[in-house]
Amino acid sequence: MTTNQTASHSLVLSRPLPAIYRWLGDKIFLTVAVTLGLSIIFLAGAMAWVLINDGSLAFREFGVIGFLTGTTWDPGVNFTFGALPFIFGTVVTSVVALALAFFPAVAVAIVIAEYAYGWLAKIIETLVHLIAAIPSVVVGIWGIFVFAPWMREKVYMPIFMWAAESQPSLLPILGNPIGYGMTTATIILALMIVPFTTALTRNAIRQVPKEQREAARALGATRWEVIRMAVLPYARGGILAGAILSLGRAVGETMAVAMLIGNKNTFPFSIMGPAATMPSVIINEFREAVGNLHLSSLMAIGLVLFVIAIVVNLIAAYITRKLAITGGQGI
Amino acid sequence: MNINVLFKKKKPKEDKMSPDFQPQEPDLLYREIHMNGSPPIRMEAKNLTVKYGTVTGVKNVSLPVYNEKVTALIGPSGCGKTTFLRALNRMHDLTPNAKVTGEVLLDGNNIYAPRVNPVTIRRKVGMVFQKPTPFPTMSIYDNVVAGLKLVGIRNKAFLNEVCEKALRQAALWDEVKDRLGSPGGSISGGQQQRLSIARALAIEPEVILMDEPTSSLDPLSSSKIEDLINDLKKKYAIVIVTHNMQQAARVSDNTGFFYVGDLVEFGPTDKLFTNPSHKRTEEYLTGKFG
Numbered sequence: 358m359t360t361n362q363t364a365s366h367s368l369v370l371s372r373p374l375p376a377i378y379r380w381l382g383d384k385i386f387l388t389v390a391v392t393l394g395l396s397i398i399f400l401a402g403a404m405a406w407v408l409i410n411d412g413s414l415a416f417r418e419f420g421v422i423g424f425l426t427g428t429t430w431d432p433g434v435n436f437t438f439g440a441l442p443f444i445f446g447t448v449v450t451s452v453v454a455l456a457l458a459f460f461p462a463v464a465v466a467i468v469i470a471e472y473a474y475g476w477l478a479k480i481i482e483t484l485v486h487l488i489a490a491i492p493s494v495v496v497g498i499w500g501i502f503v504f505a506p507w508m509r510e511k512v513y514m515p516i517f518m519w520a521a522e523s524q525p526s527l528l529p530i531l532g533n534p535i536g537y538g539m540t541t542a543t544i545i546l547a548l549m550i551v552p553f554t555t556a557l558t559r560n561a562i563r564q565v566p567k568e569q570r571e572a573a574r575a576l577g578a579t580r581w582e583v584i585r586m587a588v589l590p591y592a593r594g595g596i597l598a599g600a601i602l603s604l605g606r607a608v609g610e611t612m613a614v615a616m617l618i619g620n621k622n623t624f625p626f627s628i629m630g631p632a633a634t635m636p637s638v639i640i641n642e643f644r645e646a647v648g649n650l651h652l653s654s655l656m657a658i659g660l661v662l663f664v665i666a667i668v669v670n671l672i673a674a675y676i677t678r679k680l681a682i683t684g685g686q687g688i
Numbered sequence: 689m690n691i692n693v694l695f696k697k698k699k700p701k702e703d704k705m706s707p708d709f710q711p712q713e714p715d716l717l718y719r720e721i722h723m724n725g726s727p728p729i730r731m732e733a734k735n736l737t738v739k740y741g742t743v744t745g746v747k748n749v750s751l752p753v754y755n756e757k758v759t760a761l762i763g764p765s766g767c768g769k770t771t772f773l774r775a776l777n778r779m780h781d782l783t784p785n786a787k788v789t790g791e792v793l794l795d796g797n798n799i800y801a802p803r804v805n806p807v808t809i810r811r812k813v814g815m816v817f818q819k820p821t822p823f824p825t826m827s828i829y830d831n832v833v834a835g836l837k838l839v840g841i842r843n844k845a846f847l848n849e850v851c852e853k854a855l856r857q858a859a860l861w862d863e864v865k866d867r868l869g870s871p872g873g874s875i876s877g878g879q880q881q882r883l884s885i886a887r888a889l890a891i892e893p894e895v896i897l898m899d900e901p902t903s904s905l906d907p908l909s910s911s912k913i914e915d916l917i918n919d920l921k922k923k924y925a926i927v928i929v930t931h932n933m934q935q936a937a938r939v940s941d942n943t944g945f946f947y948v949g950d951l952v953e954f955g956p957t958d959k960l961f962t963n964p965s966h967k968r969t970e971e972y973l974t975g976k977f978g
């Protein structure tokens with residue numbers, strides 16, 4: 358062993374490269390890497406600058422607070438723009454979608470990582486990934502032609518009929534049972550983030566050291582008890598961060614939501630009735646935006662979305678760091 | 689309070705679903721040894737073979753574990769001593785391609801017999817690992833009583849009592865009694881290992897398996913663990929895997945020497961270390977290989 362090492366060492370040392378080559382290679386690599394690395398920062402900065410610059414007109418016109426809390430979006434007559442309906446729509450749809458998706462996703466991840474045999478786990482995992490690979494617009498069109506009509510016939514109409522007969526006071530809260538609305542969009546959104554949450558949760562579970570599982574086993578824990586006692590507590594940081602990242606995903610999801618939410622730009626929103634989110638209003642109106650103020654308002658909404666996405670990701674990073682379990686040095 | 693009473697009262701459902709350890713006709717050898725008044729055998733491996741796929745980890749090993757004695761397993765790395773140890777509480781059940789043949793008798797009953805629930809076995813045969821494995825999100829207190837909570841014991845007074853007793857047995861009580869609520873990962877490595885031992889003791893096992901329990905610790909913590917082993921053997925049967933021969937000589941009563949999956953020699957520690965009957969053992973002990 359030792360003699361081998363010495364031999365190979367002397368072989369390398371016997372014919373060193375001319376210093377100029379090594380120096381040049383280093384320099385070229387460093388330049389390329391640093392340029393590409395810094396360009397990411399530049400790109401993000403440039404995007405933020407464009408959004409701020411183009412959105413500034415709307416912010417000047419209505420004030421930052423006024424724009425964020427304004428409830429009227431009227432591009433036709435009064436040219437008054439307020440973002441609150443869309444912020445509200447985005448927050449409600451994505452938070453509820455995450456709430457719907459979280460437990461099924463964690464359950465699927467546990468099955469993949471802990472319960473299923475190798476081949477079965479692979480099949481389930483592949484199927485989950487396939488769901489993630491379906492283009493958003495395909496999910497949307499399925500929603501339009503299959504899911505929304507089905508929801509209208511089987512869910513919204515019966516509820517609506519019942520409310521109309523016995524609880525008329527509920528009607529404004531429930532809204533129009535046209536099939537395209539907040540609930541439909543939220544359910545589709547939940548379906549779309551399940552694969553994402555599942556993959557992140559599974560990764561967090563896979564990172565739990567074998568020793569932790571074995572320690573629980575050695576205490577006489579059954580399979581489920583091992584998961585409850587050793588796996589989930591250890592992975593909790595990763596699972597939570599994964600959930601938050603999924604939330605970020607849901608916030609930004611555009612196409613399927615725009616196709617299914619019904620696109621109603623003004624309050625009040627109702628449970629079954631149409632509504633709108635920040636991405637959906639941008640995609641629906643950017644081509645018809647005639648006035649500068651309208652375009653600027655859409656840009657301003659884009660900026661709000663940008664900031665929300667960054668904040669959500671920062672929160673996820675913070676949770677990961679805060680709840681990370683480092684080798685026996687406390688939590 | 690006798691802990692076994694509590695074990696039986698709780699969790700009747702568990703018993704129904706997975707039949708408890710079925711008493712069988714005690715093995716003849718086991719009975720004979722009892723009658724002759726030799727030290728009772730707590731556990732015994734008989735022709736135990738462990739295979740990982742096509743690789744044989746342990747070949748046809750038979751070895752007794754005496755009650756209230758420390759049995760040390762020594763040998764060079766990869767010789768199968770840890771593989772053998774893990775077969776004693778069915779930890780190989782977790783390894784997908786591991787296959788165990790032969791018998792391991794616990795008080796005369798084969799733990800590999802069909803219908804034996806490995807969960808029950810692991811409650812009777814506790815284990816301490818190479819690295820300290822406290823559950824980092826649980827408090828020290830919860831770590832110690834984790835095994836008891838698993839079997840459904842919720843009686844606070846009893847849990848407190850067991851926690852203190854186990855921590856005292858593990859010589860950790862004085863160091864942590866004021867901060868039982870702090871996380872299990874917040875204490876030093878040596879303390880964490882004693883916490884892992886306390887956790888294993890809290891469920892009152894019959895046999896304690898230790899897989900190189902001091903290999904990740906500093907000399908001072910190691911000597912504390914060794915003192916602890918000397919204390920614990922008054923009550924338990926202990927099997928310890930170690931690659932430190934001085935440690936084996938210090939703490940054990942019997943020693944088994946493994947080499948490439950075979951048990952080359954087994955006997956009283958002083959005899960094996962001073963007058964080994966196999967050439968391989970002698971070579972290993974004198975440092976000719978390994």
